[in-house]
Amino acid sequence: MAAGALLPARRAWSSTLDGIRHARATLDTDDERFWQIVRAQFHLAPGTAYLNTAGLGASPFAVTNMVKAMMDREEAAPAPGHNEEDWSRIRAKCAAFLGPGCGADEIALVSTATEGINIILNGLGLVRQDEVITSTHEHVALCIPLLHKMKTAGIELRTFEPDLKHAQGNVDRIAALVTSRTRLVFLSHVTCTTGQVLPVADIARLVAQRRILFALDGAQSLGQFAIDIKASGADFYTASGHKWLMGPKRTGILYVRKDRLDTLTPTVVGAYSDQANSLADRRLELRPNAQRFEYGTQNGALVYGLEAAADFVSTIGLDAVWKHNQALATACVDGLRTIAGAELLSPDDAPSR
Numbered sequence: 001m002a003a004g005a006l007l008p009a010r011r012a013w014s015s016t017l018d019g020i021r022h023a024r025a026t027l028d029t030d031d032e033r034f035w036q037i038v039r040a041q042f043h044l045a046p047g048t049a050y051l052n053t054a055g056l057g058a059s060p061f062a063v064t065n066m067v068k069a070m071m072d073r074e075e076a077a078p079a080p081g082h083n084e085e086d087w088s089r090i091r092a093k094c095a096a097f098l099g100p101g102c103g104a105d106e107i108a109l110v111s112t113a114t115e116g117i118n119i120i121l122n123g124l125g126l127v128r129q130d131e132v133i134t135s136t137h138e139h140v141a142l143c144i145p146l147l148h149k150m151k152t153a154g155i156e157l158r159t160f161e162p163d164l165k166h167a168q169g170n171v172d173r174i175a176a177l178v179t180s181r182t183r184l185v186f187l188s189h190v191t192c193t194t195g196q197v198l199p200v201a202d203i204a205r206l207v208a209q210r211r212i213l214f215a216l217d218g219a220q221s222l223g224q225f226a227i228d229i230k231a232s233g234a235d236f237y238t239a240s241g242h243k244w245l246m247g248p249k250r251t252g253i254l255y256v257r258k259d260r261l262d263t264l265t266p267t268v269v270g271a272y273s274d275q276a277n278s279l280a281d282r283r284l285e286l287r288p289n290a291q292r293f294e295y296g297t298q299n300g301a302l303v304y305g306l307e308a309a310a311d312f313v314s315t316i317g318l319d320a321v322w323k324h325n326q327a328l329a330t331a332c333v334d335g336l337r338t339i340a341g342a343e344l345l346s347p348d349d350a351p352s353r
């Protein structure tokens, strides 16, 4: 694909980023004017306070411009396949959100967190009476695949109610559920019910000692704060691109720790999952990285849109996003406390909030 073909879309994309770059260079991110410039990058009607990013992120112009331009470019000259160089760069940008040491080869581009969850659960070869520990605050994106596995493979589910007051209480509750048949602990990184950040590194330490696998549903963490996936101790992590990262709808990532690649058998494979195949020789070599979980034709416009989203959030700065979100949350909590009879369910201690 000619590099020049990318230019029109790139131009639209970079002009909105240039505005943010300029704002970053000239304004402090504590300055409300900085956030007004960010706010102007969205389609949302002026004066609208959009409060449902945990449900569905509003995409900025940088993302929608990119998706539209790439879709037009695709239809001007439809061609199967994708540019592997671009895909590698985009996976690397996604990996950067998972912190130091996360390699692009540990990332697969998937359609949703739900797809990532299913790849993990189906790939582990769970059998009758294998036990999976999860919390009672999981999204249906995890509950339904778990229940389906229970019905189809006969696994046992063991659940705990998250401790909203003491982070260590969650580790203790999981420890109390572990048996010799526990194969997997699968939890939200941040729960969608109360916004609780679970103490994942402590949980990982507990389960690693017992050789239990640890998977995270990161739908509520990717793009909201800096993640150190290596320090988290997770073997697998999956997230949506269309929530806090504000990418196009139906984008997501799956992280498979390099040394866990062969622990997870891909259940859906096809074109692009392999590095070599020959029906005549009865030979198949899957890619030696997480790309083996990608398959078939992708919607390239969405993938480029995901890149634009990653660039958008990185240009603002993940630390600035987190600090600003925390300030907004604090203002909200302080306001709620003034309402007689209102009970705050979300955790109050800073690391869990």
Ligand SMILES: Cc1ncc(COP(=O)(O)O)c(C=O)c1O
Residues within 6 Å of the ligand: 054, 055, 111, 112, 113, 114, 115, 138, 139, 141, 142, 188, 190, 191, 192, 217, 219, 220, 239, 240, 241, 252
């Ligand atoms: C914790 C959590 N997991 C998974 C999902 C579903 O994400 P997706 O639509 O990308 O499958 C959501 C959506 O709200 C969620 O909050």
